[in-house]
Amino acid sequence: MLTVGVKGATYKTVQSDGDVPVYKIDGNNVTDSKTTVKNGDTIAVFGEPIKVGEKSYTRINSADSDLYVESKYVDGSFKPADKVKKTVMHNSYIYDKDHKRVGTNMLRAYSTVEVIGAATKLADGSLVYSIGDNQYVMADNIDGTSRTLSHNAYVYKTSKKRANRKVLKAGSQVTTFGSPYTFKNGKAYYRIGGPAKQYVKVANFAK
Structure with a gap:
């Protein structure tokens, strides 16, 4: 979905702590397009940012596209969280944001993992650490x-x-x-x- 080499495009590198949602915007109506861009992706952006509510959005993909990302991820204002090495104290499966297992691999007890930023909660309330794009481990397996x-x-x-x-x-x-x-x-x-x-x-x- 990302267009390369389009006239009038400015190319920006996404800076984030994980997947960045892509939104469809029609007037003041903002809906999730169910697609994402990732930290480090180079994407084509067009025109000046627009503001809907309290958030600023930047158009991507083409000059007449209805697809946008939050401007903070492409204007340099977002600062990715620091990565910190922590010891896994209990065998740990890896989960996505919906608390579903990602593959069959697990982090073994007493191994070391780099976590991104502070512990956060999934939608179901589970306390987790982010270890990559849409990859999480249970914080209790690390902090106890x-x-x-x-x-x-x-x-x-x-x-x-x-x-x-x-x-x-x-x-x-x-x-x-x-x-x-x-x-x-x-x-x-x-x-x-x-x-x-x-x-x-x-x-x-x-x-």
């Missing part, structure tokens, strides 16, 4: 969740073996990562700590 122990708890490395002699005291806060694992003994455990495998029984945490 602080939980309160309701009972003294041992730390395990398997269903039968303790990781150490340490006893975690009731009332203390422990950071757990991701959803629980169910061991061969049928009991559920949260992963904690690392890089060695460490687990605490789910039953030891306050409901």
Whole structure:
């Protein structure tokens, strides 16, 4: 859909943190065209920006096109978020913006991933990190969740073996990562700590 070499076009490089929606504009009516451009794409833009509501839009594709992108992505005013390396603490599937899995690959526990900007929420409320164009991982698999122990708890490395002699005291806060694992003994455990495998029984945490 992107036109190259058209008279009157100015070519701009898209700067964004992910996919940029392309809109159809008719008067003051702005609708999603269901297409996108990506960070780093060079696109043809035409004429002066227009303003609809509080947002500025720039025409793309041709001089008489009804397709637009938000001007901030092509006028240099948008500054992509910094990328930060973080450790994945729990095996993590990759999801799209609709919380549907992207492929079958997963990020393995204790691997390193570059996240883009701060954690954000998907439409269903899930807290995630962006790792690429329309690719997200669950923030809980990286940052974890602080939980309160309701009972003294041992730390395990398997269903039968303790990781150490340490006893975690009731009332203390422990950071757990991701959803629980169910061991061969049928009991559920949260992963904690690392890089060695460490687990605490789910039953030891306050409901």
